[in-house]
Amino acid sequence: MSVQEIHGIFQFADDFFPEEDGVNVFVLPDYVPKTVFPQWYLEEQDDPSSVFKARLDHLYYTGKYDEACELGHEHINIYCTGPLAWAMGRYLVRFAQIREDFRLDELRAICLTSPFWVAHFENDEEVRRVLSRAILIREIVELLAEGDSVDSLVACTRTLPTEYYEPYKTFAFRFVVDDYMRKICLEEQVALINKFSFMPLLGPVSMTDAKVTFSIHCDAVAGRNYLGRLIGPGSRDLIDRFNLKKRGYLGTTSMDSELSLVMCNLACVSSGNLVYDPFVGTGSLLCTSAFFGGFPIGSDIDGRQMRGSDGRSIQSNMRQYNVENRFIGGCVFDILQHPWRDGFLVDAILTDPPYGVRAGAKKIGCKYESPPSYSCRLSAEETAERYPKTIPYEMVDLAQDLHQFALKFLRIGGRLVYWYPMEINEDESRSTKDQLLSVLPKVDGIEIVSVIFQQCRLFDRWLVTFERTC
Ligand SMILES: C[S@@+](CC[C@H](N)C(=O)[O-])C[C@H]1O[C@@H](n2cnc3c(N)ncnc32)[C@H](O)[C@@H]1O
Structure with missing residues (x-):
């Protein structure tokens, strides 16, 4: 043992x-x-x-x-x-004040109403690895001391052994104050920081070139105070990098950059992964997948979306983000009539399926009992065969097809991440998790990992994550 x-x-x-x-x-x-x-x-x-x-x-x-x-x-x-908290590899995660429902799921895949969460990591390196991906984390600090009041925080800090400071003793350093739900004015901040002047730090104070940052976090809601050593910020800068406003090629349904990044994390997209979006549109999810090291492929029933115009297309977006060499390509077909051979396996499927309000789903079918005659020399049967019409494609059917597709073409352990739209109830109440679970497909081997609610103006949508287990 x-x-x-x-x-x-x-x-x-x-x-x-x-x-x-x-x-x-x-x-x-x-x-x-x-x-x-x-x-x-x-x-x-x-x-x-x-x-x-x-x-x-x-x-x-x-x-x-x-x-x-x-x-x-x-x-x-x-x-x-x-106070051995710091000796036990404890870190304090500070989330960004946004998309609260998504936090824990994002962190589980690569946390709570309070934007603070005490987590255990092996070491600073592991923390940095998480930070390099995490979109919903503002920063992570090594947790040194905590207390219900400032006085108890200071008392706890005093018990830190001097050995702790050894590596940072001569570094230029700074203190910052993070106030949650109670504005702490500058004067108060300085007074607060001065309470920690007993810490044996010999280096100069530098707000711009500090080699070590100590942070005091005051959570007014939970009534907890923390002292930490900053390990680093999360990757929220990526949201701006993929900002739709700065993107060369866009469509009406292009996926928001923050959500595209979070979806990649939920799908565990990593270097070398083959990633597939079967409803690719303008390819937002492909861009972020490629950025995280994946090799993305897209397909869509509507080739115009992928091709774009005037030199602007999915391809040009890939170039903009410097990931063109990772983009495998796009194909035009109805997901129900796909050309993938048996044995083709992808590491992740992430997609934003079409839905009524923005882009109604269609599948190839025949609208007419007897096809209309066109001004060409084809027979009615030939016309129906060669110029298929599209018919509405219900979300329940689409989801079922997506799961069946994943069962065949997703590698075991791979993830299927997609949005499931739900109508607002007749009494105007929002959709519930139970309602969602009752309509989500139940396919053996495609197991649910998480569901995350997002309220839109005219409808609700749920970000669902599944994993292929067998
Ligand atoms: C919500 S949009 C996807 C938007 C995309 N994520 C983006 O960033 O631009 C849904 C896409 O599904 C496509 N689509 C609809 N029915 C389809 C089908 N049966 N097979 C393949 N694609 C389909 C539509 O043409 C549309 O481009």
């Missing part, structure tokens, strides 16, 4: 000491003086699934570790004394 995971972290009062009997294993991060924090205690975990897991990579074990191994303890609880 190897002790690989922490199951639950509890802080006890400073006078807490582990039981004398039983298995006591002391675990200390190597940078914490044992004299300061000697009280770590591990014991068997009854219900490991009920508590969160974090890795113990950067910790080492002392005490009765061998004894614990002999007893075959698979799961362990760590009880610690003192």
Whole structure:
């Protein structure tokens, strides 16, 4: 057995000491003086699934570790004394004040009414990896101290061992204040920052060239205050990069840049992935997929959308974003009459299917019982065959077809992400999750991962994520 995971972290009062009997294993991060924090205690975990897991990579074990191994303890609880939050790889995620319903799902795939969420990451590098993709995260800071009041935050900060500051001691540094739901004026901010002047930082203060930024976050709603060391900002700058207003080629239904980026994250699009949009339109989702390293393919029943005009097309957008070499291409066909051979597999399908209000879905059919005669020499049957008419395509059928398509052409583990529009109820109430679940297709092997609600003016729509499981 190897002790690989922490199951639950509890802080006890400073006078807490582990039981004398039983298995006591002391675990200390190597940078914490044992004299300061000697009280770590591990014991068997009854219900490991009920508590969160974090890795113990950067910790080492002392005490009765061998004894614990002999007893075959698979799961362990760590009880610690003192403010060891920072030693446990805790980080504070600060979300952007937008699209609250999407937050947790976005983070799960690559968080809550409060824009703060305490998360566990292995190390700063892992945090940076997440930040390089996360659209709905404003920033992540290493969580150093927290408290219900400013005084308790300061008290908690005072217990940080001086060793913590060692790597940053001589760096140019700065403090910033992040006030959530209560405006803290400049004077107050300065007074707040000055409360932390005891921190042993010897470098110069620099607002412009700081090598380390400490941030004080005050959440007036939850009544919590945090002190953190900034690891970095999220990737919200990408929203502006893909801003529709700056895009060369657009259509009436081009997908908003922020949502295109979030959809790529939900679909776990990553380098080398083959990504397919079967209702590609002007290719917004292809642009962001290619940006994240994917190789996108699109198709649409209407070739005009893809081709564009006056030198502006999906291709020119790809060029604009410098991802032209990743774009595999576009094909014109009805998704129900697709040319894909058996065995063709894509890593992700993400799409914005057509729907009534903006772009009614059509499928190839025959509108007329007996086709009209055209001024050409084709027979009526030939006309019907060669110049097929389109007929309305209901969303329930479209979704069903999409799921069947995914079952055949999505690789196992691949994701299907799309928008499902819902009408507002007759009593003008908004659609509910239960209503959505009752209409979503149930196809074995295509399992639901998440549903996210978005209220539009005339209708509702749900961003649904599925995964192919078998
Ligand atoms: C909402 S738009 C997609 C917009 C696209 N995401 C963009 O950024 O421009 C839906 C697209 O589905 C296409 N479409 C409608 N019925 C289709 C079908 N049966 N097969 C393939 N494409 C279809 C429409 O021509 C339209 O371009």
